Amino acid sequence: MKHMAFPTSETLEALISPLVASHHLDVEGIKVNRAGKKSSVTIQLDGDQRPGLDLLEVVSQEISELFDATEERGTLNFGAGYTLEVTTPGVDRPLTLPRHWRRNRGRLVKVTQDEKQSTWRIGALDKEEARVVLVQKQGRNLVVESLVLANTPRAVVEIEFAQAPEEQLELTNMSYDEAMQWREDHA
Structure with a gap:
């Protein structure tokens, strides 16, 4: 298997957007932190009906399974592993759209x-x-x-x-x- 770089937020957004859209949500931001053995991926989601914790948990599980499957295929490489956090944007986020x-x-x-x-x-x-x-x-x-x-x-x-x-x-x-x-x- 050839060595692939850790995925960018743009790569991850393109990958998860269809899955997120199926839950009537939008990707509002992705932050990728590469940190030695455990990198972190933080994804902010929102929707016209503000998503509750139960929905965020379901979507988080589906994103995690998607990441694992693409890593197994060799399409993505998270290195030694990653932690995934799925959340909603904070109220201090500027209104841009x-x-x-x-x-x-x-x-x-x-x-x-x-x-x-x-x-x-x-x-x-x-x-x-x-x-x-x-x-x-x-x-x-x-x-x-x-x-x-x-x-x-x-x-x-x-x-x-x-x-x-x-x-x-x-x-x-x-x-x-x-x-x-x-x-x-x-x-």
Whole structure:
């Protein structure tokens, strides 16, 4: 058997993506740490329905079996072995794709754009998933904005300990078009 290099995160993502997709999940990140006798592979998965521990355990087992089978065929080489960790992304992970915004609807987000930071509540995406509704309380008024995702704002979910205000949640639960109509009606 010829000697193969330890697999890259790109190689592993290409390998596991179909398996992960069969569980209605997305690969959000893979980190490969080569460390002497025991290397580690950490895989972050998420879905529109946040995966619970039972599902992560099932997917972890299936990924492990897939890695073992490809290693037996000589397609992959993990060297002396590896530990596998399958988890969900932390809340401090920036929202970079439309699905990240969709999955955090109703939550607070800190948006940094043009060196300015502001905190908003995430609403609906438009049909093309190109724009997202943002809701904010300014004084006594609620403000509804449309953020263009292509402008690549830096955005990170804010941890919130209090119950979200009902009036804001009503707006974030509206469709994109309904929220834009609300904004027109209240301008």
